[in-house]
Amino acid sequence: MDNPDETTALISAGKVTGTPVFNTGGEQLGEIYDVMLDKRSGRIAYAIMSFGGVLGIGLRYHPLPWDSLKYDTRQQGYVVGLTIAELEEAPEFDVAVTPLWAAGAV
Amino acid sequence: MDNPDETTALISAGKVTGTPVFNTGGEQLGEIYDVMLDKRSGRIAYAIMSFGGVLGIGLRYHPLPWDSLKYDTRQQGYVVGLTIAELEEAPEFDVAVTPLWAAGAV
Numbered sequence: 001m002d003n004p005d006e007t008t009a010l011i012s013a014g015k016v017t018g019t020p021v022f023n024t025g026g027e028q029l030g031e032i033y034d035v036m037l038d039k040r041s042g043r044i045a046y047a048i049m050s051f052g053g054v055l056g057i058g059l060r061y062h063p064l065p066w067d068s069l070k071y072d073t074r075q076q077g078y079v080v081g082l083t084i085a086e087l088e089e090a091p092e093f094d095v096a097v098t099p100l101w102a103a104g105a106v
Numbered sequence: 107m108d109n110p111d112e113t114t115a116l117i118s119a120g121k122v123t124g125t126p127v128f129n130t131g132g133e134q135l136g137e138i139y140d141v142m143l144d145k146r147s148g149r150i151a152y153a154i155m156s157f158g159g160v161l162g163i164g165l166r167y168h169p170l171p172w173d174s175l176k177y178d179t180r181q182q183g184y185v186v187g188l189t190i191a192e193l194e195e196a197p198e199f200d201v202a203v204t205p206l207w208a209a210g211a212v
């Protein structure tokens with residue numbers, strides 16, 4: 001097996017984490033921060049992209065539906081249909097200050 | 107909020123990783139090494155438990171169905187119905203002898 005953390009059908013959460021995320025214009029939006037799992041249904045709830053910030057300070061977070069992540073082998077990252085402007089204007093999903101998903105807001 | 111990486115319904119893959127795994131007798135079998143995700147269906151395929159080894163050398167791996175992981179708050183770990191003997195006798199699922207993903211082969 002050449003890719004023990006990835007097969008045609010499967011990928012490890014550890015490999016998804018850290019993968020860059022681009023928009024369709026080739027701009028890097030951020031990277032995958034973590035993957036949220038639904039405990040009971042056994043489904044992937046969504047991926048969390050981190051973006052912005054400097055040296056890890058001021059990072060913001062944005063949920064991305066698992067289905068929305070299309071891997072592009074050339075860019076070696078996921079491509080999503082989201083502009084930087086849309087991302088900047090999106091409601092705060094800031095785990096650093098008010099972790100909305102912990103608060104059950106998502 | 108105390109647990110931004112966990113809610114009643116959801117848990118982050120990053121929080122699952124590293125969680126100890128015990129058998130029903132209270133013996134620690136190993137810990138969660140990673141979580142395999144089914145790319146197309148969006149389902150959690152299984153968790154991978156690492157066990158054995160010394161200082162990370164000689165670690166072995168064993169797949170655990172997501173459904174089989176019951177969290178025990180007292181032990182702060184998952185409990186599975188698996189004995190150490192069963193684990194030792196299980197077919198090799200050994201990424202440690204040739205740690206391809208650690209070697210950057212993936």
